[in-house]
Amino acid sequence: MQLDLEKVRIYAKKADNRALLDRVTVFRQGMEPAAIEIIKIELLERGIFPADISQHESAYKDLVIRGPEGLPRLCKKCALPAISREWGWLKVFGFIPLLPWQHLYCEEHKTRH
Ligand SMILES: [Zn+2]
Known part of the structure; x- marks a missing residue:
């Protein structure tokens, strides 16, 4: 399946912080690396840093x-x-x-x- 990165960009702009954090941590499995990059850049623009992403990941890893x-x-x-x-x-x-x-x-x- 061809990944439409433009759709990922549109999604990333519209989604809230929590949804984006979940995308690059809990739901990362099966995501295209390019799509993950787009979301990480969007998060960075909102002031959410890689350290915050790691924290979200460890918080939910065993909970989900x-x-x-x-x-x-x-x-x-x-x-x-x-x-x-x-x-x-x-x-x-x-x-x-x-x-x-x-x-x-x-x-x-x-x-x-
Ligand atoms: Zn719910």
Whole structure:
């Protein structure tokens, strides 16, 4: 697949700091080195330095819940990496409880502390 670096640049300008930090750390696996460079430059322009990126990386390395392929799982409610497993219900049509189900949440959406 041809990587469209212009799209990466547009994404990097629009995304918030947290999303960009996640891209170059938690979600780095499978990213093109050129795309990572673009995001790192964007972060630098926002005053976020390589040391800050390393700190983010070590903070989330052991916290993030990974799938069978080692890829980080996502929060049920947003695009942040999941760090919390909680039992709830798998619902049919979004409201009929069917099965007890483990849901994954990020630190902003988790309810259990
Ligand atoms: Zn979330």
